[in-house]
Amino acid sequence: MSNDVHSTAQSSTSMEGFRTWFMDKLFMGMSVSEYSRSLVTPLNILAVMILAVSAPVFMMRYVNGLSTVIHATNEYPWGLLLSWGIFAGEPLFASGFVVAAAYYIFGIKSYRPLVRLAVLGGMLGYAFAGAYLFIDLGRPWRIYFPMVINIGPSSILFIVAWHVVMYLNVQLMEFSPVILEWLGSKRLHKWAVSVTVALIIGGVILSTVHQSALGAMYLLTPGKLHPLWYSSHLPILFFSSAIYAAMSFALLLAFVAVRYFKDKCGDEFISSTPFLTLSLGKGAALSMYVYFALKLLALAQDARWGLLFTPYGYWYLVELLGFVVIPMILFTIGVRSKNISTIRFSALFAVAGILLNRVNVNLIAFNWNMPDHLHHIIPPWTETVMIMAMITLHILVFRWILNRFPVMRELPEYKGAH
Amino acid sequence: MFRVKKGLDKEDHKQDAGKKPNASSTGLSRRKFLSLSMLAGCAAIGLPANTHAAPEFKGWPGSYGMLTDLTACVGCRSCEKACNMANNMPSPERSFDDGSVFNENRWPSAKALTVVNRYNNPGESSSPVYRKIQCNHCLEPACATACPIHAYTKTAEGAVTYNPDLCFGCRYCVIACPFHMPAYDYESAFEPKIIKCFFCYERIKEGKLTACADACPAGALTFGRRKDILKLARKRINDKPLKYIDHIYGENEVGGTSWLYLSSVPFEQLGFPTNLPSKPLIELSRGYLSSVPVIFTTFPAIFGMVYALTKHRDKEEKEGLNQQKEVDNE
Numbered sequence: 001m002s003n004d005v006h007s008t009a010q011s012s013t014s015m016e017g018f019r020t021w022f023m024d025k026l027f028m029g030m031s032v033s034e035y036s037r038s039l040v041t042p043l044n045i046l047a048v049m050i051l052a053v054s055a056p057v058f059m060m061r062y063v064n065g066l067s068t069v070i071h072a073t074n075e076y077p078w079g080l081l082l083s084w085g086i087f088a089g090e091p092l093f094a095s096g097f098v099v100a101a102a103y104y105i106f107g108i109k110s111y112r113p114l115v116r117l118a119v120l121g122g123m124l125g126y127a128f129a130g131a132y133l134f135i136d137l138g139r140p141w142r143i144y145f146p147m148v149i150n151i152g153p154s155s156i157l158f159i160v161a162w163h164v165v166m167y168l169n170v171q172l173m174e175f176s177p178v179i180l181e182w183l184g185s186k187r188l189h190k191w192a193v194s195v196t197v198a199l200i201i202g203g204v205i206l207s208t209v210h211q212s213a214l215g216a217m218y219l220l221t222p223g224k225l226h227p228l229w230y231s232s233h234l235p236i237l238f239f240s241s242a243i244y245a246a247m248s249f250a251l252l253l254a255f256v257a258v259r260y261f262k263d264k265c266g267d268e269f270i271s272s273t274p275f276l277t278l279s280l281g282k283g284a285a286l287s288m289y290v291y292f293a294l295k296l297l298a299l300a301q302d303a304r305w306g307l308l309f310t311p312y313g314y315w316y317l318v319e320l321l322g323f324v325v326i327p328m329i330l331f332t333i334g335v336r337s338k339n340i341s342t343i344r345f346s347a348l349f350a351v352a353g354i355l356l357n358r359v360n361v362n363l364i365a366f367n368w369n370m371p372d373h374l375h376h377i378i379p380p381w382t383e384t385v386m387i388m389a390m391i392t393l394h395i396l397v398f399r400w401i402l403n404r405f406p407v408m409r410e411l412p413e414y415k416g417a418h
Numbered sequence: 419m420f421r422v423k424k425g426l427d428k429e430d431h432k433q434d435a436g437k438k439p440n441a442s443s444t445g446l447s448r449r450k451f452l453s454l455s456m457l458a459g460c461a462a463i464g465l466p467a468n469t470h471a472a473p474e475f476k477g478w479p480g481s482y483g484m485l486t487d488l489t490a491c492v493g494c495r496s497c498e499k500a501c502n503m504a505n506n507m508p509s510p511e512r513s514f515d516d517g518s519v520f521n522e523n524r525w526p527s528a529k530a531l532t533v534v535n536r537y538n539n540p541g542e543s544s545s546p547v548y549r550k551i552q553c554n555h556c557l558e559p560a561c562a563t564a565c566p567i568h569a570y571t572k573t574a575e576g577a578v579t580y581n582p583d584l585c586f587g588c589r590y591c592v593i594a595c596p597f598h599m600p601a602y603d604y605e606s607a608f609e610p611k612i613i614k615c616f617f618c619y620e621r622i623k624e625g626k627l628t629a630c631a632d633a634c635p636a637g638a639l640t641f642g643r644r645k646d647i648l649k650l651a652r653k654r655i656n657d658k659p660l661k662y663i664d665h666i667y668g669e670n671e672v673g674g675t676s677w678l679y680l681s682s683v684p685f686e687q688l689g690f691p692t693n694l695p696s697k698p699l700i701e702l703s704r705g706y707l708s709s710v711p712v713i714f715t716t717f718p719a720i721f722g723m724v725y726a727l728t729k730h731r732d733k734e735e736k737e738g739l740n741q742q743k744e745v746d747n748e
Contacts, residue, residue, distance in 0.1 A: 074600070074601045107725075107731065107732065138587015139586050157588060204717060205714060217593075219703040224596070
């Protein structure tokens, strides 16, 4: 009898323990009512409004079909949703592999405070890329088909699919020490840290192939993509632009973290941010010079100079001079004068250039010889709402993680473990 | 001489069918073959000799084709009607006798596998040119190259077929097709699929004509073995060099297509893409595909070496510091 009482008491304390642990982890130490009150902010209300408007749109997509929500035509099977969600997003999400390789492989110790944030940015981005596919695929419930049902290895998309899936897993494993620290599992943590270097090298390979494969997909379209954008160099152009996109994204992430999540940042993170911004800015400037040189090489090799003096040529120059050369020069000025805000502005500018380039390849220069093709590429409001909802969700999930997980700081008991 | 269109006798067909490579029946196409060999890397042992001997694919021997003579087409749309019925498609908004459809530029879609368009004839404005449009059944189809699930097959008969049970709806085939042919059924929520001409695959396997060729009253469509109708096309140009422009569209475009076209008006004026390479589009991505194994094999070595160097440097630095300390202590 007394034994029974004893065990009940014990289980109730362990229940209580679990409850506090759970509350501590999820509600950041607040009580339920405190936590719910903390959620009522103008930005959250805006987010809820966007999500509320998007809910019926998503429902329409799954109940009534793609044609009811996206501008899906046989001329433009891939609309703005994919241009934004996959083609423009993924170069930014190379941040994980670029920063992790700099720290773990090249041994640039000063990058340490930023590694976890950059890996998180990459991992989450890839997860959301998958989510975009769940919207856009005709039969998303077959998303695993290229992996297990039937393989089409001559397809570049097959390569993309495999690499995205493998890389998402690798990034999850790269990030797992953070999750394990949050959960307090020391043994698994030790194991997860021990395989880091192998994972990082794997990540570099997967990311290299997959970023270039996104460009290589368009190698099949010489008759459809405008000759100024079509080039046998598309794979290397996509890859090299992903490098500076990733560096720009990483330094912007650091800025957002210090600006809006300062209480979640460790001293080391805050104090190293100016230096890291400068260092990443330098890297981004250099890789932009490389990208620019490759763009010129592509033009020269295919002898496409004459096309520059056509309407599409002017648009090409807007992209190349306005959104590559100008941010490249701004980066250079920012780095030389050690002006952090100039570097941040250039990073934003460079990211806009990536978006423009991918939208050009996907939509504006695609099917360029089709009569009045430009009216095809304006998305209906439903597609725009879905994109906005995805961005909102992306930010919310990012914020949720940054508020809870030891991303920009080190827990004292795991100091120096990574 | 040309046993084509209705003259195609069944005996001949059967005989040839017996000689046909059995690859399609086992489901192993050359494309899959190449792909697998790419995956296997150097595992070349066991490949049939012709894979080594002939890296270029000139199409299945004895495969079928169709010659569309645009100078003969009268725009009666019998082919559209026959196609609609043979494929159990929904009845169209405007009947097949309605000539008003020619006022717009139509295109094959999820609702019609083939359409006939009218184009101005710059030489003779009183007699416009009609063009029948459908999948051209490339000898090495870009749609099949693009498909990550291998849902497309170029059959030995010449038809490019598609298995909707495999397709997950990425629509990369629609991006890749140089002729804008595959149409996606965006309106279906639960069973969307690619819809395009399948060359009446079931009918031609039975030795029948395609529905459109069977219905054409004007002799604009000639069904036969591709090598035969190619000769026929060449002969027509030679016989009437003033009537035809000297170009068989589809002979070499993207490596050749099973459907061939003859015209009296330059093809670019009839909406045919004339900026296509003469090699199969898969050739354009092959170099990239073969670079992937290179990355997989060299990167671990390169980055592993860099990592080892970094570690070595760290170790030396640490040892240097320790020695420094020892010296200081003494």
